[in-house]
Amino acid sequence: MLKQLGKEIMENNAEKSYYAMLEDRIAINLNQKQRLGSQLIYNKAGQAIPKKGLLDSLNVDNLRIKYNLPLFKEYYNFMTTLHFEMNKDLFLKQGMKEPKLYE
Numbered sequence: 330m331l332k333q334l335g336k337e338i339m340e341n342n343a344e345k346s347y348y349a350m351l352e353d354r355i356a357i358n359l360n361q362k363q364r365l366g367s368q369l370i371y372n373k374a375g376q377a378i379p380k381k382g383l384l385d386s387l388n389v390d391n392l393r394i395k396y397n398l399p400l401f402k403e404y405y406n407f408m409t410t411l412h413f414e415m416n417k418d419l420f421l422k423q424g425m426k427e428p429k430l431y432e
Contacts, residue, residue: 331351345397349365349392349393350365353367357380357381362379362384363379364383364392365398366379366383366404367398369405369408375416375425375428376430377408377412389401406428406431409430409431410428410430413425
């Protein structure tokens with residue numbers, strides 16, 4: 330499927346971001362690190378973190394731009410905020426009044 334999606338992107342029939350997300354999902358399912366950081370989990374502080382880690386954290390934003398994805402920090406802060414809002418009662422009980430964002 331990933332190969333076919335790559336072909337469709339070359340013909341402008343699919344979004345590059347779909348390829349990136351599928352590539353990362355496959356890596357995670359094969360117990361490997363991901364290249365683009367599209368698959369995440371949350372730590373105890375409620376922050377989004379890359380599931381199974383990143384292959385190259387220094388160049389992840391260059392890759393994300395290439396695949397039409399938001400910058401790493403922007404995406405992870407957005408997802409952290411969503412997670413906080415969806416679980417606000419739990420976090421408030423733990424004494425957290427706002428999401429812990431990346432600076």
